[in-house]
Amino acid sequence: MRTRRTHDPFESEEINAAIMDYLAGFARLPDTTVTERWSGFYPSLRDGRTELVVDPEPGVTVVNGVGGAGMTLSFGLAEEVVAGR
Numbered sequence: 001m002r003t004r005r006t007h008d009p010f011e012s013e014e015i016n017a018a019i020m021d022y023l024a025g026f027a028r029l030p031d032t033t034v035t036e037r038w039s040g041f042y043p044s045l046r047d048g049r050t051e052l053v054v055d056p057e058p059g060v061t062v063v064n065g066v067g068g069a070g071m072t073l074s075f076g077l078a079e080e081v082v083a084g085r
Contacts, residue, residue, distance in 0.1 A: 011039065042068040053081055061085075 020032060044067055045052060052064045063081055 009039070011037065040068075051077060 016034070020034075023029075023032070043052070043064060050067070052062070054062050056062060061081065063077060
């Protein structure tokens with residue numbers, strides 16, 4: 001069996017229908033039409049680090065890799081990165 005190294009970018013309509021059926025079990029909404037979809041991908045580092053901080057050129061710092069907790073952790077991570085400079 002071949003190991004996949006990429007994420008399948010296509011959504012399963014079967015799974016989407018199951019989610020909407022579950023929602024209908026406890027929520028009464030006037031319209032459940034899905035008008036847009038967004039699929040998020042959360043990075044992870046192979047060496048176990050929880051964030052990636054690199055300086056690709058002088059005066060430029062790239063910070064990434066908070067893996068789905070960005071809104072929660074981004075300000076603390078930014079403060080830590082800036083304080084360490």
